[in-house]
Amino acid sequence: MSCVFIGSDAVVSKLFQPDVRPVDWHEPASFQKALRFATRLVVAGLRGLSDRDFLTINQLPTVFVLTSGIDLTHLIMHIQDGRLCLTPWDRIVCLGDVDTHFYRAPWIEFFGGGLTLDPGLFHSLENKPWGSLPAPSGFDKISKPTLVKFAIKMRAANTFPFSPVVASGENAQCLIDCCFDVTDVVVSGAEKMPPDALIAAPEEIEASLSANPQATLLVCPAIVNGDMSMELIHRRVALAARRPVNLLNVNAIGTLPDQSVLAGLTYELG
Amino acid sequence: MTVMKCFIVCNMFPALVSNVVRAPGLRAEQLAFQARPHFDQVQYLMLRSRYDLLCRGPQVTSNLTAHRDFLVIDDVRVKDFLNRQPPSVFVFSQPEMAGMLSPAIKRHSVVYDILAPKELELRSGKADATQIATAKRRHQTFLTFADRVLVNGEKNRLLFEDDLAGQKEVVTNPFCPLIPHSDSPEPPKRDHILFFSSAQKWTQNTPFLDAMAELMATKSDVKAVLMSPLKHHEDPESLAISQLIQMPNVRRIKSLSYPAHVSLLQRCAGVMDWSIVNGERVNSTSTRLIQAVGSGAAIFGNAGTGLDAFWNGYPGATSQDAPDTAKLEAFIDCALKGTFAPDLKRAEIWNRELLENPTVFGGL
Numbered sequence: 001m002s003c004v005f006i007g008s009d010a011v012v013s014k015l016f017q018p019d020v021r022p023v024d025w026h027e028p029a030s031f032q033k034a035l036r037f038a039t040r041l042v043v044a045g046l047r048g049l050s051d052r053d054f055l056t057i058n059q060l061p062t063v064f065v066l067t068s069g070i071d072l073t074h075l076i077m078h079i080q081d082g083r084l085c086l087t088p089w090d091r092i093v094c095l096g097d098v099d100t101h102f103y104r105a106p107w108i109e110f111f112g113g114g115l116t117l118d119p120g121l122f123h124s125l126e127n128k129p130w131g132s133l134p135a136p137s138g139f140d141k142i143s144k145p146t147l148v149k150f151a152i153k154m155r156a157a158n159t160f161p162f163s164p165v166v167a168s169g170e171n172a173q174c175l176i177d178c179c180f181d182v183t184d185v186v187v188s189g190a191e192k193m194p195p196d197a198l199i200a201a202p203e204e205i206e207a208s209l210s211a212n213p214q215a216t217l218l219v220c221p222a223i224v225n226g227d228m229s230m231e232l233i234h235r236r237v238a239l240a241a242r243r244p245v246n247l248l249n250v251n252a253i254g255t256l257p258d259q260s261v262l263a264g265l266t267y268e269l270g
Numbered sequence: 271m272t273v274m275k276c277f278i279v280c281n282m283f284p285a286l287v288s289n290v291v292r293a294p295g296l297r298a299e300q301l302a303f304q305a306r307p308h309f310d311q312v313q314y315l316m317l318r319s320r321y322d323l324l325c326r327g328p329q330v331t332s333n334l335t336a337h338r339d340f341l342v343i344d345d346v347r348v349k350d351f352l353n354r355q356p357p358s359v360f361v362f363s364q365p366e367m368a369g370m371l372s373p374a375i376k377r378h379s380v381v382y383d384i385l386a387p388k389e390l391e392l393r394s395g396k397a398d399a400t401q402i403a404t405a406k407r408r409h410q411t412f413l414t415f416a417d418r419v420l421v422n423g424e425k426n427r428l429l430f431e432d433d434l435a436g437q438k439e440v441v442t443n444p445f446c447p448l449i450p451h452s453d454s455p456e457p458p459k460r461d462h463i464l465f466f467s468s469a470q471k472w473t474q475n476t477p478f479l480d481a482m483a484e485l486m487a488t489k490s491d492v493k494a495v496l497m498s499p500l501k502h503h504e505d506p507e508s509l510a511i512s513q514l515i516q517m518p519n520v521r522r523i524k525s526l527s528y529p530a531h532v533s534l535l536q537r538c539a540g541v542m543d544w545s546i547v548n549g550e551r552v553n554s555t556s557t558r559l560i561q562a563v564g565s566g567a568a569i570f571g572n573a574g575t576g577l578d579a580f581w582n583g584y585p586g587a588t589s590q591d592a593p594d595t596a597k598l599e600a601f602i603d604c605a606l607k608g609t610f611a612p613d614l615k616r617a618e619i620w621n622r623e624l625l626e627n628p629t630v631f632g633g634l
Contacts, residue, residue: 073516080500100518103493161290163524184524191521192458192537193530196289196333214529216289216333244336270335 006043046074054083058148061089066098076183086177087147088133106190107182110173133174136201138223146254151178153251154264167195167212169204179219209240218267225260243270275358276309278302279367280316287340289527293557296447308631318344349373359634365408375415382416394472394550424579429553446624449564458537465542467498475545477592479510485595496522535565540605542570563617568610570601581620585613
């Protein structure tokens with residue numbers, strides 16, 4: 001376990017880590033060496049990121065530290081332009097008065113994950129690295145780069161002429177950015193609007209359809225294999241929806257060692 | 271006994287079948303509502319070519335619901351369809367469906383509904399001369415063959431005065447979309463402010479957005495929603511929008527589906543949309559503002575548009591010149607306090623009388 005911290009000295013001193021010596025990132029050789037063995041990233045300087053950094057960020061589970069509204073604006077910009085993607089492996093931690101900004105980016109709270117940046121964080125990470133946020137069953141075996149590829153395909157398929165209002169089940173809410181561009185999405189619960197689209201893990205299909213009967217689209221991210229086949233998912237959607245359903249799109253990415261496939265199924269309802 | 275039928279020819283989806291609804295779709299719904307007491311059956315009609323055009327593209331636009339009142343007919347079958355129907359009434363909103371007109375006039379009655387001054391819009395949008403000439407020619411054709419002409423408000427009637435001089439029947443029928451009522455037992459709290467960036471390329475609302483950016487920075491207790499796509503650097507309002515999207519009390523949303531938009535309007539105390547009045551704006555009516563009034567929100571708009579003759583008086587505030595922050599702040603405070611409630615009540619009565627107006631379709 002090795003955790004690399006990208007950010008300015010000011011933020012490092014804010015985290016008052018006496019025993020952490022950040023690698024001098026103006027010296028590329030030592031920075032690259034440190035990255036080679038890293039398994040986790042902490043990004044605090046969202047303003048200072050370069051194109052090379054995104055290659056690393058999209059490989060490793062990352063904590064994004066927001067210190068101000070400006071950091072959030074940069075995060076939104078990177079997601080919007082397709083450079084970044086928030087997966088169940090990522091966390092957003094707010095330092096300072098970022099709470100007021102939850103109104104303009106209500107999805108931040110999906111990526112809290114109970115992680116706080118206290119001085120003990122680095123010590124605790126050495127012993128116990130953070131895992132995946134609650135996700136549909138089997139998703140904790142899928143690495144971040146695979147999820148990023150999944151997101152690229154899903155976002156291209158799920159484009160709306162308007163900002164979709166999205167409701168998601170408990171298990172699928174951290175996949176919101178893997179299914180839609182999260183900066184273009186309205187969160188149904190937080191913003192009190194009737195949902196247009198649902199994200200539901202296979203085990204949540206019935207519950208989310210009965211809770212939101214007016215939705216017209218259902219996205220089901222699932223690990224498809226012999227036990228949970230596409231036919232079974234289709235039967236469950238068709239039975240629970242009580243109206244005509246149409247499978248618009250299937251994105252299948254990456255075969256896992258046990259021959260199961262990561263798939264995103266997009267259903268049109270009614 | 272023959273069945274009296276009325277067909278509303280659509281060039282956009284009504285809310286009955288789609289959740290992407292524009293002004294012509296809302297107008298079609300209004301006309302259908304007004305026609306229902308006078309006919310045995312009222313149906314929407316769309317040409318196959320138009321339908322395909324609207325459904326094209328990689329987007330998830332095909333969220334269409336089938337409904338027996340919404341018919342799509344193939345372009346080559348139009349003649350057969352029209353000949354098979356008993357004498358009916360065909361309502362054309364906007365003159366785009368000229369292909370249907372010539373078979374229709376033989377046996378049926380034609381109602382021409384002028385929703386917006388198309389020619390002026392095209393001129394303001396700097397369309398090419400052929401396009402303008404086509405719009406003008408179609409407009410004239412429809413005027414020649416229409417049994418009844420509907421115009422959107424008094425101001426439009428004045429604008430088309432010369433065209434309408436030879437018409438037998440002209441009915442003023444201002445735009446008034448139907449507003450689905452919220453099904454929640456208690457009405458939601460109206461504590462939001464909604465404002466927009468410019469929708470058409472010929473409208474210009476930079477002064478308004480600049481003032482809003484200045485104001486929202488100071489009024490951090492007011493929650494506002496800015497409905498706007500991201501603008502490019504060459505757009506004049508991009509500076510104001512990039513200031514606004516960084517404020518913690520401003521939420522930017524590109525646009526919303528119809529049900530979500532309606533639910534947002536029901537939580538808004540005030541809706542603001544201002545742009546510089548130009549040759550086209552003088553006669554135009556704003557769908558955004560009309561929808562807002564329908565759902566009970568006070569509005570802030572520009573003085574001197576087609577809306578002046580609506581609702582027996584404006585339910586909100588207007589501004590002739592570019593609004594300054596003081597003016598906007600006064601409106602927001604009044605709207606949140608509910609000062610405009612009597613005006614909104616009057617507007618609601620005006621809207622209801624309009625929807626129940628029997629002269630629009632009576633006697634056809």
